[in-house]
Amino acid sequence: MTATYTPRNPIWCAGCGHFGVQGALHQALARLEVAPADTLILAGIGCSGTIQNNLGTYGYHALHGRVLPTATGAALADPSLTVIAAGGDGDGYAIGAGHLVHTFRRNPALTYVLMNNATYGLTKGQDSPTAAMVSTGGREQALDGILLGLSVRASTFLARGFARQPEQLVRLLVAALEHARSGRGFAFVEVLSPCVTYQDTYPLWDAEVTDLDDDPHHDPTDRAGAFASCLRVMEQGRVPIGLIYRGGPAAHIPDPGPAHVGLSDLTAEYREIMDGYEV
Amino acid sequence: MTATYTPRNPIWCAGCGHFGVQGALHQALARLEVAPADTLILAGIGCSGTIQNNLGTYGYHALHGRVLPTATGAALADPSLTVIAAGGDGDGYAIGAGHLVHTFRRNPALTYVLMNNATYGLTKGQDSPTAAMVSTGGREQALDGILLGLSVRASTFLARGFARQPEQLVRLLVAALEHARSGRGFAFVEVLSPCVTYQDTYPLWDAEVTDLDDDPHHDPTDRAGAFASCLRVMEQGRVPIGLIYRGGPAAHIPDPGPAHVGLSDLTAEYREIMDGYEV
Amino acid sequence: MTVADTRTLDDLTVAVSGQGGDGSLTVTTLAARILSARGFHMYSARSVASRIKGGHAAAILRGSRADRGGLDDDIDLLVAFDDEAVERIGPAMAPNGIVVFDASAGPVPSGHLSEDVQVFAVPFARLAVRDLRRDLYKNSLAFGVLTRVLSVGDAEAEACMDEGFARLPALLRQANRAALRRGFAFADEQGMLDGEGPWRLAAFDVAPRLMISGNEALALGFLVAGGRFFTGYPITPASEILAWMERHLPRFGGVVVQAEDELAAVNMAIGAALTGVRAMTATSGPGLSLMQEGVSHAGSAEIPLVIVDCQRAGPSTGMPTKPEQSDLSMLAHGGNGEFPRIVLSPGDPTDCYEMAIAAVAISRRLQCPVYIALDQAVAQHSATVAPFDLDVAVEQGSVLDAAALAELAEYRRYLITPDGVSPWVVPGTPGGMSLVTGNERNEWGQVSIDPANRTAMIAKRARKIARAIDTLPLGRRWGDPGAAVGLLGVGLEVAPMREAVERLAAAGIAVAALQPRTLWPVLPETVAFVNERRVTHVVEHNDEGQVFHMLAEAGAPAGSMIGMRRSDGLVFTPGEIVDRVLAEARR
Amino acid sequence: MTVADTRTLDDLTVAVSGQGGDGSLTVTTLAARILSARGFHMYSARSVASRIKGGHAAAILRGSRADRGGLDDDIDLLVAFDDEAVERIGPAMAPNGIVVFDASAGPVPSGHLSEDVQVFAVPFARLAVRDLRRDLYKNSLAFGVLTRVLSVGDAEAEACMDEGFARLPALLRQANRAALRRGFAFADEQGMLDGEGPWRLAAFDVAPRLMISGNEALALGFLVAGGRFFTGYPITPASEILAWMERHLPRFGGVVVQAEDELAAVNMAIGAALTGVRAMTATSGPGLSLMQEGVSHAGSAEIPLVIVDCQRAGPSTGMPTKPEQSDLSMLAHGGNGEFPRIVLSPGDPTDCYEMAIAAVAISRRLQCPVYIALDQAVAQHSATVAPFDLDVAVEQGSVLDAAALAELAEYRRYLITPDGVSPWVVPGTPGGMSLVTGNERNEWGQVSIDPANRTAMIAKRARKIARAIDTLPLGRRWGDPGAAVGLLGVGLEVAPMREAVERLAAAGIAVAALQPRTLWPVLPETVAFVNERRVTHVVEHNDEGQVFHMLAEAGAPAGSMIGMRRSDGLVFTPGEIVDRVLAEARR
Ligand SMILES: Cc1ncc(C[n+]2csc(CCOP(=O)(O)OP(=O)(O)O)c2C)c(N)n1
Ligand SMILES: Cc1ncc(C[n+]2csc(CCOP(=O)(O)OP(=O)(O)O)c2C)c(N)n1
Ligand code: SF4
Ligand code: SF4
Ligand SMILES: [Mg+2]
């Protein structure tokens, strides 16, 4: 066997929620038996954006906020890969918000794990777009990625997990990976993943999460209903988790994808195009 | 009187929806008696992004996709101005989508008129993020700015007009300007404004618009209800117009705003800060 | 205009001008068919304001016996649909030129045409509306008068129009033919009978040729080079590349994405390139500014990427439809930090085709970003060129497959090598797992701030260019290699420069011309070109002299270079270049 | 280390190093209080990896009789919390230096320290955990040993800690004091008694001083210059400016926005500037790449804007916590098209304060973007400096109020003037309505592609710089103005360059040093400095020689310049500069 890099030990502070995310992702990939060589994890910039170094797969460190376009490019170019985008709430909801909206709309077959800690961990604790989740007044100022996803009608998979509820998280990640790998499209999983150093939200979220998976009235195939359910929970000052929405049209996956198309013996086809310019 | 520039004649193709938008905006400003000298119209890049040249106010031509941050900067710096951002669907929904989300979240006191023609007019008819409104299949691929606005809980004013229904459009614009000018925050008005040259949607939209202002069941103060109403209309292949949502918290307007604060005799205050560094 | 005998032309420039929507381009496109049938080389240019209707636009067509690839000094034949056309183009008319003027709104405005210009005043628009009920038909009417001026037979003109409009609905075709005949009738009234116009066209034998724009040729080159992933965001004057890709790439298993913005475009291309696919994006100045972070990233993370910049006049939004070469400094120096990059610079469609192929190969071989710098004129103007050589071998470059990987004891994505290029295994290859990052990293791709590693990595990246410099595309040369006077320019300067060299030679003045095709790094041959001459005119479309300064930075003596610059949105004519060379020579 | 008598130090460098979260900074901050009380000048630096825990970090404090503003060649006293600290910093220890080592995990690793270095091995962490139940208290414990080494009295050390920790909760304060005493006790065990350590500190009289970082000083300068609008997006090493503004600006009626990204940041600042408010944004390389389109826009539309670039090591994400000067070419040449811009370059906190004031005034006067280029070291390291001159007059610049407007017959926003600066009326002023655009425009701000207008507008914009060049901030100089050997550098090069000049002078070698504070355009005085010398060492933190090439482009003879460069994340020490100068002189 050719030797290659040794996966790194996480560089996170002890207790960081991102450990939980990594563990769950690891389990989900194992459960689905995805080979590391077929897995490409692309990460944003942030503490969260180091997860790709630790799992022994192909790993890529994108620019801050650009993990989704990069992952989309990779997924479209080689649909045989299991493409996973990962990053923080700063990365995905602040600088990356436009791409998130357009990735919902474009619905490429990839999984996105957004580790929401309501702060910018790596740059030392500035407010992220979800920071207001934590303040008592003005909670509506917090951006909510799930509501955003619901508002884009082409979205097909929206879920939220909590780093401290690993069982559900693994389940959601397995479902997300299956959704993407089976070609249904973009699977978005936000994970509440506390930053113990700058914004320790464990106690808050322990108390506040409301599991819609447990709610018999919640129908994850009803977009307007899911929107209403989430709003209702949020208006109570709580955070909805679980599989929020699954549905929509299937993704268009190019097959076999440019990474596997042949390049030889095409001169005749090229000539046909060129001849179109003959005068 | 000091002479200054002469407002230009619009450069739009005969029949372009943008004429209707300009007419309505002109009327709304007149109805509210806003002085041209107190009005700053900032526009994006596109056919739509030339409206600021034609109205005799202060006019500013922003970068493509950046009209909202620019307008936010101006509105925060001088809250005594009536700040109006204007631009196209390419400008606002494609390259500008991230800023739109964050402007909803930030809720600055300004009005945004987005002229949606489901195409890129100026660059000659490429698909915009709303292009799928016009195709028969895959309509959910079209981005909907109103749903997007509803999904951001800090949003306070969301409306859609139609360039061919000037009376309602003037009414919506007046309400939007009042909303922003009274400090309640960001007033978003999308206007269906057909591009006769590349995507003539007049017949389509004539047939498809559904006026929620006429719907007794529609309550524009109910976010989840408005979301459901819009979705319902859209699932029928129609386009909801009218005042979709109004509510939310009031904007925080700095008063008097940096444009009007004094700069002299502050040495003592500066010294106090500096002394904090003394060793 | 060169006149073979009293009335037969073998170098003719026709301009058709009016408001943007007037279909000036239709007239020159039809005229091109006439010239093409006679074996003329052709060059077609346009000048439109960046808006749909109401802007002043001109379509210009030059046909010539020699292959010119650019405009002449002046206009021989002007079809003017409004006063503004006469005002703007009148001063550029050749001696004894002809103006066909739309007199619907009044007589030709005075003061813009010299005495010797002959004017045919025809109320095109009025006739079109009166007799055919649509203003638009004035173009076909004008084409009728134009063919009469050139003594093209009516039958040929009609056949030409039928072919040109073959895709139009039958009703429209008929209406246009009626308009054409109305044009003939008007010419008859003026005594300009079928086949007996004031001018006559020469005819030559030619091999089959393409008529193609730089954007189209570049797109084809990318495809032929194995390019299979393209991302773009509409912007003038690069949008045609996106449109071309949307039309042709999917058939070859390729993917085209119209991104939400240029940030997405460049990063999607990077993501695709990561999987081993040959990827490209194209934009113009404002978009290129937005892509700078991405290009720096590709340079750092060592990702092959081709970025096309179809330059337009800046700064900022500038003059979107006008040519300029004012992003060159950004291409060479933009982006945060230092990273290897290459700037190729084609001068005509053939060159665009070839440089696209070269860019794909180089980016793949060196694992770094490669720019192709066009300008609006090279990008959008069409010229006749010989068919392209389609027999292009697509190399694997530095990518290892599973078998090659198995030969290695250890795979290090960023292995430090003598030529700076590391082995590369794409995702999906068993055992080739690697880390790719824009942070400084060790050979395994793990983030590292170790000073010794850092120094080695900087040197490794710099070596990629230093070691490859002899393999980068060389320039093209014209004129007398031993001449003491040089002309040096890229892009839209190439055609007038070439023609100026010929004219100067005819006048007994030896000049050598160089078009560097690798603009950055500046090649030794480019510096040598300047060193070998008493004086080199550096011709460029910008105000600051960006090419000039690149050359100086690379060691060319500033004292022996003279800047020949403009940035007013207009091109240099061959005559202007000749005049400036002569003026310097006389000093 | 300079030693006044056998044991009394008047130039001392202390390093405290361990894993990122270990609170090394706490120890140096406390030590700074001790040195400050004795009148030392101080300089405090840090080197941390860009991640929170687990990265290797060092806090370094230099105290000196002379005002040095930078680091010395080596470390006199090292407090090492782990093996890595010894491995990394050991080789940089001064002869006869002292290492205080945390022996909790084992003995000092061998092979990294020379014989003459004295080691005190103390199981800090173990003692802290065992006796005080938290690893964190090892810092206070170490401070106890450190003060004993320096013969600072225990009472003074305790008082110092009480003051330093005044804001901590009482319980924590007590625990820290216990840790400190545990340190004393340990020293007692080693026979290093109160006030009787191996070293002693000198003491001097000094005037009151500030201890402030470049980022903080720059922020204060902006405020004092009348700056009232700031936008930022967090990024190392610029984030402190955003934090500072959030803390102080609102009190003065100012507005601070943490934008969603750098594109929003630069455009919000432009929007605010449009209303006449003095606006600034700050970022580092990756963010600056994203801002390029906006800066080009400000240049085109003639909007005053200050952009701070706190440079870190690139390319791309690079080494976020390491200093570099590798964005300079982008500052001078980046962005699409050509537009006037100025790059100021401060070298220490005082300079940062002054250049911020200058940048605001110049941008306002010339209506164009002004960059302030810092590097991570200048931005984040703190130094003692004399209190700033707060008596700054805020000028109106080129803004006309309603009364001034009324004097004009006609107001043209882009009036062509001899100095290129046009009158400017802000929104809200009756009668001053205007159009502002990034397209090329006529004097009224209406979009225009007229070639003559275009040429005039380019010339107008270029004139703004040409006419103002004599008013831009001049450089600072040290050494012998007549010396044949020069040192030229900006930012973090300034301090070691200054000190090298002194050392060389002491060795009888005359050297002149220049820190250009206006880096772009290159001022005539800068070129003259090079021209006047046999050789000038251009000292810079990058690999390609960006300052070197700027000077060459401006006409400084490349042949008389020598590049002195590094980009490995480390600083130049004065000694290294001295050595290189000597090496060249010997050739
Ligand atoms: C263009 C750009 N702007 C800013 C930064 C600085 N930066 C690095 S990480 C980060 C945010 C991290 O927050 P988040 O994405 O929430 O990740 P976390 O660290 O909280 O996991 C920022 C702003 C950058 N690297 N690039
Ligand atoms: C950064 C950048 N990218 C691309 C462009 C080119 N561009 C100009 S207008 C436009 C889109 C116009 O569409 P829209 O905003 O819908 O306005 P419309 O013309 O339809 O009114 C584009 C892509 C640009 N000016 N700047
Ligand atoms: S700073 Fe916060 S987000 Fe970053 S590793 Fe530590 S706990 Fe996690
Ligand atoms: S191209 Fe379309 S959007 Fe532009 S002016 Fe014409 S009709 Fe309006
Ligand atoms: Mg975060």
Ligand SMILES: [Mg+2]
């Ligand atoms: Mg549009």
